[in-house]
Amino acid sequence: MSKGGEEDGASISDEELERFLRESESGAKEAPKEPSARARMVARRLREEPDRPTGWRTYELGGGPRGKQARSGRRGKKIWYGTGLLVALVLLVLALNPAGVVGWFPGAEDEQPPNAEESAAPYAVNAQRPTLEEPFRGSPAHKWDDGLAGIRFPEARATGWMNKAQVDQALNRTRDFLSASSLDAAVLRGKRPEKAIALINPRQQDVQKLLKTGFRDPSRKNNPLLLFSRFDPAKVKLAGDVVKTRGRVTYEVGERGALEVTADVTYVYPVIPAEAGSDEVARTIVRRETVMSWDDPDKVVTRPGTFSVVSYKLDTTNGGCDIFNGYLNPRFGHEQASGNGSGPAVDPYDRSRPIDERIREAEGQGCGRATRT
Structure with missing residues (x-):
């Protein structure tokens, strides 16, 4: 099997393993790394569920690149803060002009109380x-x-x-x-x-x-x-x-x-x-x-x-x-x-x-x- 034959990196050939052992002993810098059991598990899960959605306030801590997870967490916090600010602004406008807010919604004008x-x-x-x-x-x-x-x-x-x-x-x-x-x-x-x-x-x-x-x-x-x-x-x-x-x-x-x-x-x-x-x-x-x-x-x-x-x-x-x-x-x-x-x-x-x-x-x-x- 060629070097790039299996995209998830779950196993390597005997030839590559022998080269890995030789180069490890000689201190070579570019020796291929043996994928861990955790990496194989994550690769399988990603292969079986390639489009699995992530909740907007969910933080995935058990696998995958940490940098990407951290950025997703920051996006979730930004969305939360933005939503909170929007709710606060709506409440402020409602307190100052309730009749005006009612008019934002279709058909609401005829349903509002006296x-x-x-x-x-x-x-x-x-x-x-x-x-x-x-x-x-x-x-x-x-x-x-x-x-x-x-x-x-x-x-x-x-x-x-x-x-x-x-x-x-x-x-x-x-x-x-x-x-x-x-x-x-x-x-x-x-x-x-x-x-x-x-x-x-x-x-x-x-x-x-x-x-x-x-x-x-x-x-x-x-x-x-x-x-x-x-x-x-x-x-x-x-x-x-x-x-x-x-x-x-x-x-x-x-x-x-x-x-x-x-x-x-x-x-x-x-x-x-x-x-x-x-x-x-x-x-x-x-x-x-x-x-x-x-x-x-x-x-x-x-x-x-x-x-x-x-x-x-x-x-x-x-x-x-x-x-x-x-x-x-x-x-x-x-x-x-x-x-x-x-x-x-x-x-x-x-x-x-x-x-x-x-x-x-x-x-x-x-x-x-x-x-x-």
Whole structure:
């Protein structure tokens, strides 16, 4: 066998062994070395497992060139230190801007919980009374946004039977409905909300009955305030042109593949008595949750561009408890204080719980007692 006949060096020929003995005795420098049993074991293992992976934190101490093992160990430590530094940086950014980090991940925007300002129990405020110049003075709403700016809308994405462009259009019409039903100045002054009504499916019989009778003969069952905000212009005027809001719109797939949109919004209306020269400002707070179904016209009888009402929930403060005349009925001054209910104490600015919970708590307990307006 030639000198290079066996690559792992596990054995040598008789001729090479005799030459090794002769040259060893004569002190030759280039005598071939007898491979050790350990070397043969390592060579066999490498031959049988030539591509055996090494864990990134594994240090192989039992064979092979030590220099290579040491370098692998240093690479493992560098990877570990680099990963630790990256984790530390992410934690720092998360602490400073949690909402921004959520946006790094696809689809995370629609899954994030309500922001801290919306969901946390509201901060304490002083007892300063509102004025015509500062109608939100002494109220958490002082820092809320105006009108539609205070309502958070999600990004559109294909959902149910709708593609992205159709969802975007439905969200825009939802925005139009919220504006026309709860922010329009003429509607707040008692006008019929024609623009908002035009967005409701005209073939939804139960809601059409509410709309037909609610303005003519309002009652607990047919109460237009379930969908619209209105004041009696003979008794109440708005204190300025600004309505403060806080809320959010979400959506999901509903029945028969419909786009089901939920709007949960709190509106703060500053008002004064309608008498000439009056400057006594009060606030009426309305939290309204409306669930709208933008139905597939191939599956549900509807008019294109309109939605069906799935549900509506209403919670009002200083709006006239157990008065069903089709208007919000605020109290002022001593009348407001004496008219505070005997039911459970509620903070109308606290949005940390679903509206359902507050409504359930108030059932059978009379009008709630507002801790502030």
